[in-house]
Amino acid sequence: MKISVDLTLSPLQDDYEIHVINFIKSLRDSKFIVLENPLSTQIFGEYHELMPFLTGLIHKSFEEQKICVLTMKVVKTDRSDYEPDF
Template identity: 65%
Template sequence: MNISVEFTLLPLQNDFESPIQDFIKELRASKFKVLENPLSTQVYGSYDELMPFLNDTIKVSFESIEHVVLNMKIVKSDRSDYEPNF
């Protein structure tokens, strides 16, 4: 089963850019398809492979940031090729 996951990482600190960049670099270094835009990052892959990777990556990020919010949406399908038709 393939999934699409959208993240918005929100470090609650003055230096917020570095933790976001570190998180995105970890996602980019993975074998999963990663798409970015100014407001969020999307990752696509197999549920059984992607979720353990995300669990570990989020934990590392949370351990390095004292106060942080992570918004995450999970869709049960690969939406990486979505194009509006309107």
């Protein structure tokens, strides 16, 4: 089943920027479709492949930070080709 995941990583420490950059670069280096905007990053793929990848990446990111918030929304469909019609 295809899913779309919206991610916002918010490190709560002074050197937050490098952690966000590293997280996004890891998403970009994956085999999945990744779209970015100023507020969040979306990643798209098969549920059984994407979720284990994200679990590992989130765990690694959390280990490298003191305090961090990750907001994640999961939609059961591939929205990577979404174009507004208004």
